[in-house]
Amino acid sequence: MECFDVTIIGGGPAGMYSAFYSGMRDMKTKLIEANEVLGGRMLHYPEKMIWDVGGVTPMPCEKLIGQLEQQARTFDPEIILGEQVTHLSLQEDGTYILTTASGEQHWTKTVIMAVGYGMIKPAKLEIEGAERFEVTNLHYTVQELEVFRGKHVLISGGGDSAVDWANELEPVAGSVTIVHRRNEFGGHERNVVRMKESSVQVHTPYKVEKLHSADGETISQVTVAHMESGETMFFDVDAVIVNHGMKSDFGPVRNWGIKMGEWTAEVDEQLQTALPGVFGAGDYIDYTNKVRLIAGTFTDAVQAVNGAKRFIEPEADQYAMVSSHNNRFKEKNRALGAAEE
Structure with missing residues (x-):
């Protein structure tokens, strides 16, 4: 041999x-x-x-x-x-x-x-029933930016990839919202600053609490909850991207x-x-x-x-x-x- x-x-x-x-x-x-x-x-x-x-x-x-x-x-x-x-x-x-x-x-x-x-493998969103949306509009990675053109996108996460996706989708999507469990983001400093200075809506410290579907097949709305007070907000969405490591x-x-x-x-x-x-x-x-x-x-x-x-x-x-x-x-x-x- x-x-x-x-x-x-x-x-x-x-x-x-x-x-x-x-x-x-x-x-x-x-x-x-x-x-x-x-x-x-x-x-x-x-x-x-x-x-x-x-x-x-x-x-x-x-x-x-x-x-x-x-x-x-x-x-x-x-x-x-x-x-x-x-x-x-x-x-x-x-x-x-x-x-x-x-x-x-x-x-x-x-x-x-x-x-x-x-x-x-990407860490999955720990919400009961979330897996059924993986075939439609729940994403754990971004393969093609064009898929999100003109759409209202919510990103959950605070690491490098979440921040990078927010920055890259900002000129493509109709709107980009990012929620993160902590006040500080883990991405590279310059990219975090760029995100915060753009039109990306940043909400911290929040987590995705619930996924809502009007047709039972796609996510149409997301409930996010404040990590300390429990206060909730609702966002109408066309796509959800999760980056939890x-x-x-x-x-x-x-x-x-x-x-x-x-x-x-x-x-x-x-x-x-x-x-x-x-x-x-x-x-x-x-x-x-x-x-x-x-x-x-x-x-x-x-x-x-x-x-x-x-x-x-x-x-x-x-x-x-x-x-x-x-x-x-x-x-x-x-x-x-x-x-x-």
Whole structure:
């Protein structure tokens, strides 16, 4: 059985950039993703605008995913989709065997865990009977802004996504109202200020109390209640969007011997977990001064790959040579030059 230098588990930004950078380090690379497509958590927000990636002008998540995938495939790593890794076992020679739910086995010298928060699902609205509206106008994500054009939209939540959706829907929808259980929003400061300065109606601290339906199939009105006084207000709506965070399920990963808290794994300065040769990157790990941005994820990927390279070859350079001087790009640069002529 062929043994890879590094196998990356997870195909989000951390996994995709790890696949690219491991190519810069001339490592034989495999990436395994449980979903049928790459993108990770970003797939939940295809039209959400991404502003904070260095050197990249604002673009929808969907476009950034496509560019990350194109970059990840630069050095032709083996990419396996639709397979969940269920078992990890250390062999006597120090290599690992990864076994997927289908029974397939994959041999590797090192592993990079880029699994984010595991298999994530949105936290549902805890109101009896709410699930029947999920097929009509109760939403847990925003896939297409145009769906809400001209509509009266109520958003429940106060995190990054709730604030971003409010800002992006404000010029599209007929009206946008956001209710949040706390007075303070958890989104990035500039986005919160932008929301409050717009026409978005902000009501805090309130929660969604009841959903009303005139036809039994769609939500036509929402009752919201003040968290302290219990005072209620009523809003006529065409759509309700709920963003109460995500529920995480790491599944069998918790049984692999990696030291984990509720959401993240512990790593050392090389981003190595408690298992030798098993590194982490992205949302899956936590450490002092961790930067929870996509840009920070890229740095994690670099550090994890460098750790894996030196785990296999202790005398290897600490970092890859920059792309402008890296021999791995010579042929690619010539091809780009020829294409421009």
